[in-house]
Amino acid sequence: MLKHIEFPPSFKANKSLQISLQFEDESIIKNVSMFYKTDLMADWSSLGSYKGTKLVIKDGNVKEINFRFAVAANDGIAEYEIYPISLRSLSVSCKPESQYINKSGILQTWVHGQCLDEENNPIRGIRVELNSRGKFLGAVMTNPDGYFEALYNGMVDKVTANFKGTGVYEPQKK
Numbered sequence: 001m002l003k004h005i006e007f008p009p010s011f012k013a014n015k016s017l018q019i020s021l022q023f024e025d026e027s028i029i030k031n032v033s034m035f036y037k038t039d040l041m042a043d044w045s046s047l048g049s050y051k052g053t054k055l056v057i058k059d060g061n062v063k064e065i066n067f068r069f070a071v072a073a074n075d076g077i078a079e080y081e082i083y084p085i086s087l088r089s090l091s092v093s094c095k096p097e098s099q100y101i102n103k104s105g106i107l108q109t110w111v112h113g114q115c116l117d118e119e120n121n122p123i124r125g126i127r128v129e130l131n132s133r134g135k136f137l138g139a140v141m142t143n144p145d146g147y148f149e150a151l152y153n154g155m156v157d158k159v160t161a162n163f164k165g166t167g168v169y170e171p172q173k174k
Contacts, residue, residue, distance in 0.1 A: 001025075001078060007067060010089040010168040013060040017086070021050040021069065028074040035069065038062040039084075063088050087168045090117040094128050094148070094161035094172055109156035112149040115142050115163060122146025123169065129162045 004022040011017055023029055035044035036055060040062055047053050050069070057065065064084035071078045096113040111130055115123045124144045130137040137156065140148040148161070165171035 001071065001073065002080070005067075005085075007085050009086055011057055011065060011086050012089045013057055013062065015056065017055045017057075018052065019047060019055055019067075020052045023071070023073075029071065030074065031072040033070045034067070037066045037068070039064045039066075044068060089168050089170050090119065092117055092123060092126075092163050092165075092169050092172050094163050096130065096148075096159045096161040098156065098159050100155065106153070107155055109152045109154065109159075110149065111137075111152065111156065111159050112147065113161055114146045115148065115161075116146060117169065126163060126166065126169065129164070131160045131162060132156045133158050 001023055002021065003024045006018060006020040008017050019034070021032060021034070032050040034047040034050055034053070036047055037044045038057065038059070040059060047055060065086040066081070066083045067085040068079070068081045092115055094113060094115040096111050099110045099112075101108045101110055115126060115128060117123055123146050124142055126142050127139050128142060128148050129139045130150060137152060137159070138150060140150050142148045163169070163172040
């Protein structure tokens with residue numbers, strides 16, 4: 001019956017979300033009702049046409065959106081509820097530091113730092129790209145506490161950390 005749900009996995013306050021449903025055989029569909037509820041709402045609120053509607057969450061304190069829809073078709077009724085379908089998008093800040101190590105006349109640069117979300121929570125398991133003066137050094141993953149590190153031969157300076165975004169985490173602003 002259901003072929004596709006369009007509902008972004010993350011949202012930002014005051015930004016429009018496109019929502020739609022597609023069915024395998026539209027000719028048997030009699031009626032579709034769609035509803036949403038945020039973590040701050042007590043009751044479900046109706047949405048527009050299942051073929052395409054927009055939703056704007058105005059409250060910046062909302063953390064999640066839940067989605068419910070009911071489909072009446074020639075062969076019966078089906079109801080779906082998804083808790084949550086979309087989570088508030090969070091900005092990310094990854095700040096690298098460099099330390100120079102000279103062991104036995106061999107100069108190395110230890111690059112380390114931490115990635116935090118806008119609520120100052122560490123972000124684990126994300127890929128961070130390290131660059132020096134516009135040159136790609138390599139990519140590292142953050143550990144469970146949001147820290148990353150890499151060791152490079154020679155002197156590496158002006159290191160930047162870039163996160164390209166995933167899921168609810170937005171790409172890092174440069």
